[in-house]
Amino acid sequence: MLQKDPCLDDILENSEKLENNSNKKNIDGIDTIKLSDIIEKMIEINSIVRIEKIFEEKIVSNNPVVNVVVNDGSARGLLSLWSEQISLLNELNEGDAILIENAHAPKKYKDRIHLALSKSGKISKIESDLPTIDELLKKSNAQRNDFSRKYISELKEGIGAELRGLIVAIHSKEPYFPVCDKCNKKMTLKKGYAVCKCGNKVDEEDENLKWLFLCTCTLDDGSGTIRVTLNNNTNYLDLEELKKIIIDDEEILDVLNNKLLGLDILTSGFTIYDEYLKDTAFRCNNWNKIDIMEEFNKKLKG
Known part of the structure; x- marks a missing residue:
């Protein structure tokens, strides 16, 4: 049976340490x-x-x-x-x-x-x-899942938050649109059909056709402003009404300007780094018009 040579083991161990140390940088004085x-x-x-x-x-x-x-x-x-x-x-x-x-x-x-x-x-x-x-990364994930109330001025990339603020601008031109069930991409409406580049074609009034609301707005809470992407998870908008407006070829932005501009909202979500804006943005999980009585009761409870 082959026997281990302890001297050889020591030599190998020391040589490995020397090799590893040669790849390490001494940072004293820097x-x-x-x-x-x-x-x-x-x-x-x-x-x-x-x-x-x-x-x-x-x-x-x-x-x-x-x-x-x-x-x-x-x-x-x-x-x-x-x-x-x-x-x-x-x-x-x-x-x-x-x-x-x-x-x-x-x-x-x-x-x-x-x-x-x-x-x-x-x-x-x-x-x-x-x-x-x-x-x-675990620390970053913990911050991402902390949805406590924060000011916009406190936000950093990758953290969760609950924000209250006023919608002061709407940036999306087509905030509500059908989504292809084949490739999950945005579809366009043409002559009574929702059409996708992948070739999928569905009747625009088909009950199984999925629609998505993604509206980019600017939110202002007095401490700062941030771009916020609002989604379907709200009780404030009648999405069926919005769909009818689009199918009837009416101007949806006029409706949204009336409903959203100046609206005091509460939204929960997380911050991301937007490569297009080169800035931090906020992607909401859900949002709604602020409930003044609920806010008042929270203040009373401290």
Whole structure:
């Protein structure tokens, strides 16, 4: 029977430690900053983070780029690595703690920080006492499922909230529309039918035809404003009435302007980062006109 050689085991163990340590960065003497403390246009940024997600390489303006979502528990950031910088990701994996050195922040959209490396910038794997990425994500999920009342000025990407505010603008041109049961995409109405690009065609008055209300508005609560996407989960609107208005080719926006503009609503949902707006937006789970007596009773109870 083969016998283990304890001396050989020690040599192998020590060599593994040396190899691992050679891939780790000594950060003594390096001033670092939390992601949440970074301001737009800041330069010479050093920060300790964990890699949350590495996206596939894509081509932008004829140059390859890889975007990396990073997280340090105080905020999330998007680190863009261009061309030869992409090789810095070699041997790095999602969940690894890294030191970002000599970066700058071209943009900051509320709590979403966009980082880029300078010419002398680099990233390196380190040992860190940051929570694991699973723990960081668990914390984010806990915040997402906390639907306590908040002010718009308090909102950050990825957290849940209950908001009260006034609808001050409506942005959707076609807020109520039929949805294809084959591909789940928006359908258009043509000559009495709901037609989908996939080829599906359904009578516009078919009882089984699914309709979806998605209306993007601006909500103002006095502390700030935010884009909110209202949905079907409401008792305030008569959706059958809206469907009839659309089928009869009447102007639905006139009706919605009368019903929604200036309306005091209560909505529960969560914040997202809107790539088109380059800002935080609010996606509601449900919404309704505010019940003044219910609000009054809540105030009395403290």
